[in-house]
Amino acid sequence: MRVNGLEAPPNVRLVGGEMLTWSDAVRDPGDAGCLGELVRRVLPSPGRVLVAGPPPEGLLPWLTGHAASVAVLLRSFPDALALGNRYPGGRGLTVYCGEPGRLDVPGGFDAVLALDGFHRLRSPEAPEASWRETFAELARFVAPGGALVLTAVNGMGIDRLAEAKPAERDRTDADWSPRGWDRSEPTGPAALVRELESEGLTAERCYAAFPASGVPRALLAVDVLESGPPVPDAVVLMAGARSRGDRHALADPADLTRKAFRYGLAARLAPAWTVVARREGAPPPAAPACPPPDALVGDDLCGRPWAVVHELVREPGGRWRYGPSAQDFPFTVGRVGRDLRARGGTVPDGRVLDEVIVEACAREDLRTVRRLLRALTALLSEQAADGTVSGGPVFATTDNLVWDGRALHLIDASWTFDGRIPLRVLLARILRRFAVRLLDAGHHHPWPCSFSPAEVTATLAAMGGLVLEDGDLDRAAALEEEIASALGAEGPEAVRGLPTYRELILARDALRDRLGEARARIDRLESRLTSREEQLHRARIRRRTATGEARAVRSLERDAPQGATGPRRVVRRLVRAIWN
Amino acid sequence: MHGSNHYYxxxxxxxxxxxxxxxxxxxxxxxxxHGWNHLHGFQPDDEWCTPGYPRFVWSDVLRRRGWSMGRRGHYLIGAPWIYLLAMEPDTGRVPPQERRGTIWYPFHGWEKQAVRGGHDRLVDEMRATEGDDVTVCLYWIEFRDADIRRRYEAAGFRVVCHGERGTRWDRKGHDFLLRQLVELRRHRRVASNRLGSALFYGASVGCDVAVYGDPMQLENERPEFGGAGRQRRLWPELHGTEVDRATAAEIAERELGFAHMAGPEELRCLFGWEREALVRCA
Incomplete structure (x- = not known):
C-alpha cells in the first residue's frame, strides 16, 4: 500500500483515522523497565498480544520471541511505517495504524497491554473520548481468559503536585482535547478496579507506579502498601524521584514521595497505577507459575547494562527481601563491576544516611553529624588496608547506606570497584556528593552560607576524623567522573535538573541572608574605617602642629638677639597659643 | 484579510x-x-492565516486536526451553507416525489492545480449507475473547457456550472451557493468521485449520496491530505453507489457544523463588523 508516496510494508494496516504527519517517537519511553519485567512475569507465554499505543522498545524483541502474534496499535503513520520496517514479515508483528474505535480484530487478543495509559492512543479524527469510553473500546479486545495490563495516570499524583507548570496547562500540539477535565478518569486503585469490573474484568493485582507515569522505575503492590508495617526507607528511596529533567517543579518530588510513604498515602498519591486483570473464561495458554510480585524496582542513576529490575518480596514478618534476579552473573565496565549475588538477601532497615545527616544539619546538631560521619569513616576504615579501600565500600555513599541508630548498612552491596582508592579520596568523593546535594537543595546547615561544596566537604571530612590534603578533592572529582562514566550516568552536579520553586525561594532567602551579612560586614568595616580616619586626622593635626610650631620658633629664634633667653620663652609660648 | 473569505x-x-x-x-x-476539506479547513500552506486572527472553521474535527498540526485560534461557526439554509428554508424546494435525477460533481481542480483523470470512463460509470437523468455540474474552469464539457454533453447529460468563486469587489460568485441550493433541492441524488462540499450540501437537503468512480488525481496533490484513500478509510460508509441516507445526513450535519451555528450578534462581534457598520453608516 502506498500512502503519501511512501510504501507501507505488508505488516502495516491502516484502519482509518491515522495521523499522517504526526510522530510519537520523540517521546518514545525506550527501555520497558519494571513494566516490561511485570509483563514478562505475569504473561510468560502471552499468546496473541495487542500493544495499545507506542510500545516500549525494550519489550518488543521479547514479545515477538514469546507471543504467538504481536499487534501494535499506533495513531502515527510515520511511526507505524518505521515499526513495520523494523519488524518485517515473518516475525509475527502487525502494526495497526489509526483510531482504536475503528480497529476490528475478530476473536480479540489473549493479552492487551496499555502500559502508557491512553494519552498517546487517540487521534483527532474521532470526537473527544473520555477515559471510560477509551477503556471500554480497549477492553472489548480482551478475549475470554485473556489478560489486560493497564496503566492509569493519577491526576493527583505526586508528580502532578510537584509540577510548577502542570502538563495539562502546556497545551502542546497533542492537547487538542484539553487534559485535566475528564471526570471519568479513575481516582484511585479502588475506582480503577471498579472500572475493570464494569467491563467484565477481574483485577489480579494493582500497583502504585513511581516516581512518574510513563516509564516508572518502581511498581509496589497497592495491597502491600495499604497493609502491614511501613515500607523501609531503603525501598522508598528506590521509588523516589530525583529532581532532574527540564520540568519546573514546586517542590522536590523525592521529598514528597518520602512523606507520602510515611503518611500512608503512597498508594493514593502514586503518579500512576498499573493493574493486571483477567477476563473470565477459558484459562490462558500458559498461566504464570507464580503470582504477580509484591514489588519491582529498577536501578536509578545508571544506564545499561547496570540498570536491573529487582523483585522485592515482603515477608510475613514485614521484612523485605530481594527476589531472584534474572541477571545472576557478574559484569564489569572499566574498573566498575556488579555482582547481584553479593547484593544480600534482605533489604536493611533504618533511615537513609543522607536524610539523617540533612536532619541533623537542619537542627544544627553538630554532635550527631560528627557521630554519623565518624561511623562512616569507621565503616570505610574497617575495609581499608594500607590507607586504601577497594571493592564494595567505594559505593558506600550516603544515599546507599542506612543508619539503624547504631550502625551503618549498605543498601545495595552488589557494586564493586577494581582498584585501590586512598581512604581520604574515597571519603572526599562520598562527602562531596552529599555536599553538592545539600547545598543545591537549599537545606539549612550550620556552616557559613558562603561555603562552597569543596569547603563543606573538607569540613565534613574533618568532622569524620580525616583531614583532606591538597589534591584529594581533585582526585575525588576524577573518581566520581570515572564511576559516572562507567555507569552511563551523570555526576551529582549534572544530575540536578532545574531548581524547584521551593529551592528558588530558599536560594533567594540564602542570598538575602548573605547580602545582610555582607552589609553587616560593610557597616562594621565602615565604622572601623571612620574610627581610623578620625585617629589619623588627629595624628595629622598633632604632627602639623608640632611641625609648624617648631618652624615658627626656629624662625623667631633666628631673628632674636644672640644671648637673649627670656624672649625665647615668650616666643615659644606665643607660637603654641597661636597653633593650638 | 484574505480573498478566500469572499469566495462563493x-x-x-x-x-x-x-x-x-x-x-x-x-x-x-x-x-x-471556504470549502470542506479533511485537513484543518485550509490548505497546507496557510502561512497567510496570521496568528492572532481567528480561523473560522466548520467542524470540531478540523479544530482538533489543526491543533495537532500546530494551528491555534480556531473558532467554530459552521459552514456558510447552514446560514443560507436558515435564510432560505423554501427556495427551490419541490415536493419530494417531484425530485428527479442525479446531480454529479466530478472532482475538480482549481486555478492553480489541474485534475488528471479520464472523463470518458467517468461518463460510462455515471450512465451505468445513474441512467440518463444526470446533471453534471462542472467547476468554472472545466466548464469553460469546451473539450471537457462536450464529453458530458455528448453523453446526453445536462451540464451546468454554479459560476465563478468571485471576489469581494465584483458580483461574481455572489449567488453561487443559492444556485447550488436550487439545483440540489430539485435532484434526488448527489454524486461525485470524491467527497467534497457539494456532497455534504446535498445530504443536508435530503439528497441521496453516492461516491464512486475514478477519484482522479490532483496535480501535485499535497501529501498532508493523504489522497482519496484516506477519505475512504475515514468515511467508508459514504463510498459506493448506494449510501444510507440517514447516515449521510448525520455525517453531513457534523461536517457542516450545524451544531456550531452562531447568532448574528456574535458573528458581528467576531468579524469586527460592528465598528465597520457604524463607520459606514456615518
Whole structure:
C-alpha cells in the first residue's frame, strides 16, 4: 500500500483515522523497565498480544520471541511505517495504524497491554473520548481468559503536585482535547478496579507506579502498601524521584514521595497505577507459575547494562527481601563491576544516611553529624588496608547506606570497584556528593552560607576524623567522573535538573541572608574605617602642629638677639597659643 | 484579510445573516474556511492565516486536526451553507416525489492545480449507475473547457456550472451557493468521485449520496491530505453507489457544523463588523 508516496510494508494496516504527519517517537519511553519485567512475569507465554499505543522498545524483541502474534496499535503513520520496517514479515508483528474505535480484530487478543495509559492512543479524527469510553473500546479486545495490563495516570499524583507548570496547562500540539477535565478518569486503585469490573474484568493485582507515569522505575503492590508495617526507607528511596529533567517543579518530588510513604498515602498519591486483570473464561495458554510480585524496582542513576529490575518480596514478618534476579552473573565496565549475588538477601532497615545527616544539619546538631560521619569513616576504615579501600565500600555513599541508630548498612552491596582508592579520596568523593546535594537543595546547615561544596566537604571530612590534603578533592572529582562514566550516568552536579520553586525561594532567602551579612560586614568595616580616619586626622593635626610650631620658633629664634633667653620663652609660648 | 473569505458569496451570505448590506460586505477580521476539506479547513500552506486572527472553521474535527498540526485560534461557526439554509428554508424546494435525477460533481481542480483523470470512463460509470437523468455540474474552469464539457454533453447529460468563486469587489460568485441550493433541492441524488462540499450540501437537503468512480488525481496533490484513500478509510460508509441516507445526513450535519451555528450578534462581534457598520453608516 502506498500512502503519501511512501510504501507501507505488508505488516502495516491502516484502519482509518491515522495521523499522517504526526510522530510519537520523540517521546518514545525506550527501555520497558519494571513494566516490561511485570509483563514478562505475569504473561510468560502471552499468546496473541495487542500493544495499545507506542510500545516500549525494550519489550518488543521479547514479545515477538514469546507471543504467538504481536499487534501494535499506533495513531502515527510515520511511526507505524518505521515499526513495520523494523519488524518485517515473518516475525509475527502487525502494526495497526489509526483510531482504536475503528480497529476490528475478530476473536480479540489473549493479552492487551496499555502500559502508557491512553494519552498517546487517540487521534483527532474521532470526537473527544473520555477515559471510560477509551477503556471500554480497549477492553472489548480482551478475549475470554485473556489478560489486560493497564496503566492509569493519577491526576493527583505526586508528580502532578510537584509540577510548577502542570502538563495539562502546556497545551502542546497533542492537547487538542484539553487534559485535566475528564471526570471519568479513575481516582484511585479502588475506582480503577471498579472500572475493570464494569467491563467484565477481574483485577489480579494493582500497583502504585513511581516516581512518574510513563516509564516508572518502581511498581509496589497497592495491597502491600495499604497493609502491614511501613515500607523501609531503603525501598522508598528506590521509588523516589530525583529532581532532574527540564520540568519546573514546586517542590522536590523525592521529598514528597518520602512523606507520602510515611503518611500512608503512597498508594493514593502514586503518579500512576498499573493493574493486571483477567477476563473470565477459558484459562490462558500458559498461566504464570507464580503470582504477580509484591514489588519491582529498577536501578536509578545508571544506564545499561547496570540498570536491573529487582523483585522485592515482603515477608510475613514485614521484612523485605530481594527476589531472584534474572541477571545472576557478574559484569564489569572499566574498573566498575556488579555482582547481584553479593547484593544480600534482605533489604536493611533504618533511615537513609543522607536524610539523617540533612536532619541533623537542619537542627544544627553538630554532635550527631560528627557521630554519623565518624561511623562512616569507621565503616570505610574497617575495609581499608594500607590507607586504601577497594571493592564494595567505594559505593558506600550516603544515599546507599542506612543508619539503624547504631550502625551503618549498605543498601545495595552488589557494586564493586577494581582498584585501590586512598581512604581520604574515597571519603572526599562520598562527602562531596552529599555536599553538592545539600547545598543545591537549599537545606539549612550550620556552616557559613558562603561555603562552597569543596569547603563543606573538607569540613565534613574533618568532622569524620580525616583531614583532606591538597589534591584529594581533585582526585575525588576524577573518581566520581570515572564511576559516572562507567555507569552511563551523570555526576551529582549534572544530575540536578532545574531548581524547584521551593529551592528558588530558599536560594533567594540564602542570598538575602548573605547580602545582610555582607552589609553587616560593610557597616562594621565602615565604622572601623571612620574610627581610623578620625585617629589619623588627629595624628595629622598633632604632627602639623608640632611641625609648624617648631618652624615658627626656629624662625623667631633666628631673628632674636644672640644671648637673649627670656624672649625665647615668650616666643615659644606665643607660637603654641597661636597653633593650638 | 484574505480573498478566500469572499469566495462563493460566503461573506455576502454572512453579511445578510447579520443584517448588513450584502453588496457592501465589509472585511472579515479573520479567515473563513471556504470549502470542506479533511485537513484543518485550509490548505497546507496557510502561512497567510496570521496568528492572532481567528480561523473560522466548520467542524470540531478540523479544530482538533489543526491543533495537532500546530494551528491555534480556531473558532467554530459552521459552514456558510447552514446560514443560507436558515435564510432560505423554501427556495427551490419541490415536493419530494417531484425530485428527479442525479446531480454529479466530478472532482475538480482549481486555478492553480489541474485534475488528471479520464472523463470518458467517468461518463460510462455515471450512465451505468445513474441512467440518463444526470446533471453534471462542472467547476468554472472545466466548464469553460469546451473539450471537457462536450464529453458530458455528448453523453446526453445536462451540464451546468454554479459560476465563478468571485471576489469581494465584483458580483461574481455572489449567488453561487443559492444556485447550488436550487439545483440540489430539485435532484434526488448527489454524486461525485470524491467527497467534497457539494456532497455534504446535498445530504443536508435530503439528497441521496453516492461516491464512486475514478477519484482522479490532483496535480501535485499535497501529501498532508493523504489522497482519496484516506477519505475512504475515514468515511467508508459514504463510498459506493448506494449510501444510507440517514447516515449521510448525520455525517453531513457534523461536517457542516450545524451544531456550531452562531447568532448574528456574535458573528458581528467576531468579524469586527460592528465598528465597520457604524463607520459606514456615518
Amino acid at each position: 458569496g460566503h461573506s455576502r451570505i454572512l453579511a445578510r445573516y447579520c443584517g448588513l448590506d450584502e453588496d457592501g460586505v465589509p472585511r472579515i477580521r479573520g479567515f473563513l474556511q
